[in-house]
Amino acid sequence: MNSSVEQNKSETRYARSANLKRILSLIVAVTIFIMIVYFLPDSFSYAAKIMTAIICFGVLLWALEPIPIGLTALIVLLLMLLFDVAESSVIFSGFASPAIYLIVGGMMLAKAVNDTSLAKRVSYMMLRKWGHTSKGLLASILVITQIQAFFIPATAVRTTLMLPISSMIIETVGAKPQSNLRKMILLGVAYGGNISGTAIMTAAIGNILTIELLNSYVNISITYFQWFFYTFPLWFILIPSMWLLLLKMFPLPKEQRTFPMIKQEMEDKIHDLGPINYRELRCLFILVLTVGLWVTEPLHGLHPSIPALIGVALMTFPGIGCASWDNVVKINYNTVLLVSVTLSMGYTLIDSGAASTISEYLSVDWVLKIIQNPVLAVIFVVVLAQLFHKMISNVSTAVVTLLPIVLSLASNANIDPLVVGFTAGLSSLYGFVLIVETMPNLLVHSTGMITQKDFLKPGLYATIITTILTIIVGLTWWRFIGLV
Known part of the structure; x- marks a missing residue:
């Protein structure tokens, strides 16, 4: 009897803790949304401000996961439509892709x-x-x-x-x-x-x-x-x-x-x-x-x-x-919603002007000089993608937010966008340190047989290895075949 009571108390405490984390995560996401809208400089247009805020809002919810990922995707889609950041045909285009x-x-x-x-x-x-x-x-x-x-x-x-x-x-x-x-x-x-x-x-x-x-x-x-x-x-x-x-x-x-x-x-x-x-x-x-x-x-x-x-x-x-x-036909529609909406986010990020504005801020002389050198461009983008992926955990979200910015940066530097775009997309695949970086990490961790701590040290080495090997292949094989 006592054992049953203790178990019920434990389950109640766990449920309260989970609800508190869920509420705090939602409050943080909404706060970040409001701060970005009000504090981004005027060089961002209205649509660019709202779109940047929506992306940060969605990224936080996907990372913290207070609600299902498919529901977050649906909310992001609705926000893009309700705030009219682009033509509805652009916002819905991810679903038709x-x-x-x-x-x-x-x-x-x-x-x-x-x-x-x-x-x-x-x-x-x-x-x-x-x-x-x-x-x-x-x-x-x-x-x-x-x-x-x-x-x-x-x-x-x-x-x-x-x-x-x-x-x-x-x-x-x-x-x-x-x-x-x-x-x-x-x-x-x-x-x-x-x-x-x-x-x-x-x-x-x-x-x-x-x-x-x-x-x-x-x-x-x-x-x-x-x-x-x-x-x-x-x-x-x-x-x-x-x-x-x-x-x-x-x-x-x-x-x-x-x-x-x-x-x-x-x-x-x-x-x-x-x-x-x-x-x-x-x-x-x-x-x-x-x-x-x-x-x-x-x-x-x-x-x-x-x-x-x-x-x-x-x-x-x-x-x-x-x-x-x-x-x-019993497929995971959370994934379908996630990918469709993130693809729409990528299209809308460009169409709203947010990607262009962000790339303008990045287009300082030293960055443009690096990007204009194919060898240095590969190194820069590989490292950037790894750092970006650590902040934006979901692979799909990382790709559709980083690529428009990188492509706009390539346009500002007047270079072929293939190398930097391809490198950014490829490098965004690899996530070894945090369990939220990739679905394989998340699924393995969900077994309960391994902890986040177990990922840290080997994940750091794996990240360094993939970064170095991608750069080596970029500077050898890609140069040999004319990609770089």
Whole structure:
């Protein structure tokens, strides 16, 4: 009886604390909104002031999350409409963008794949082959996510697929709470998810938004193949770099470096799945066809959203598909709202004049001289994007707020906007220090098996590594192929 009373009291205290945090977060966001509107200098037009305030208001709510992210997106949309910061056609344009259909199609594809045992089978086979040692186990976790990136266009979905597998591994090997082994496995899932969007254009929402903004405002188109061509050296270097980092950060005693039980567990799992069936084969064929259409975009000219939707139609069509339509349409509409509204924010930030005004303040002589030098421009934008991402935690929001400013800055400096725009978008993908920086971090942390503190030190090193490697690739490979 006493135990039940104490539990009720504890739950009541937790609920009150959560409500207080929620109220304080909302008060802070509203206060910041009002201060920006009233204290920004007169060089900002009315629309630019309001739009800047709306963005800061939305960013705070997305970071603190006192209300669901989809509800925040809806409120931001309403604020843009009610304050009339741009034509309604501009404000609603994010919802009509082909990028949104690509994201929706990607999430539906992921649902369809998850309706079969294909993803699990591939994961179990890799872990059976290499997962019996600590080095092989970590490598498998990292590589599985990279393979999934070709076929599952959402870091959140790929991470969600990996979490049950990682939890099973933790239980099988007996990784204790706060042990190095548990931290290595979980951060392997998070960091693998973060870098998996590097070279595959459809594998990360940030990539899609970058391409959409470049195409809409500076008329630069980047195909699926071009994105891969620009970024694959960085991707190939990042995978072993994250592997080495986590092995060094979380050294294991000798008795925790081999796991013979993993092989047996994976064999049992594969046995339970049975032999590969026709549904899995049809799923694999449709995935290969979809990826093939993405890769050959220069030949047929189809926007990447069209192959994604073709894949969804084939996967759910009676008789030839591999998934149920009723299951496939159960996608996360919080994400759809978030991406649609953030894309509209990017368009409206430019249309309202806010991006131009902010870039004018940044266009001091020393910044323009840096931007006008391609080598220094890459270094400057990579570092700027990392710092910006720490302040604006959500990847989508970071991309759609930073890119318009960077593109306006490139216009002021009279340089080709491709390099700085592409670099800013790519660098915004990587977030390792704070759990709110990326969906893989947030999802891994939500398991309750790892804390924010566990992200800090390895995350700092991972940030430094990705920053340095991006700059090195920019100054070597990008110069070699003529991008810089």
